[in-house]
Amino acid sequence: MSKDKNPRRVADNEAMAKVRMLRTSPQKLNLVAAMIRGKKVERALTELAFDKKRISDDVRKCLQSAIANAENNHNLDVDELVVAEAYVGKNLTMKRGRPRARGRFGKIVKPFSELTIKVRQVEEQA
Template identity: 90%
Template sequence: MSKEKNPRRVAENEAMAKLRMLRTSPQKLNLVAGLIRGKKVEKALADLTFSKKRISDDVRKCLQSAIANAENNHNLDVDELVVAEAYVGKNMVMKRGRPRARGRFGRIVKPFSELTIKVRQVEEQA
């Protein structure tokens, strides 16, 4: 008497990886996610490796995780993978402060974000 297997959240030719609690604003993370949308995974990894953005290293790790999920869990061919979706969401915000002039309080917000990457196997046309 075991529980039923959970249904897949993505299609049969897709795999997904999610990265939470990234210490950057969603706006900055979305700029890096936009670099890889729709590209083949080899090109996307090369772009992220040589990007000057600080968060691009974490995005590259998430993409590598999605590729590993596709290969090991879903038996997809790595050479035919394309970044189908890369989207960003908000997470928690740490509120900090700093004393300002005349007894006021300067509010400092430190946002966190989360990233979801889906890779899809696309057969090349002859």
């Protein structure tokens, strides 16, 4: 008597990868995520490899994980994959501070964010 299999959270032609606790603000991460939305997977990987932003390496790792999930878990063709969705969410915020002049306290916030990437298999038209 085993439990029923969990239903898939994405469609049959999709795969997903999620990264939590990325040490950057969601606003900065969304700039990199917007750069790859809707592009073919190999094009997105090359753009992330040559991007100068620090967080683009973590986004590239997440995209590679989504590609590996599509290939190994869902038997999708890697050459036909497109970044269907790439969205960013807030996570926790560390609050730090620094003493300032006249007994004041300078607030320093260190935000974390999370990234979800979905890749979809799209057949090319002739």
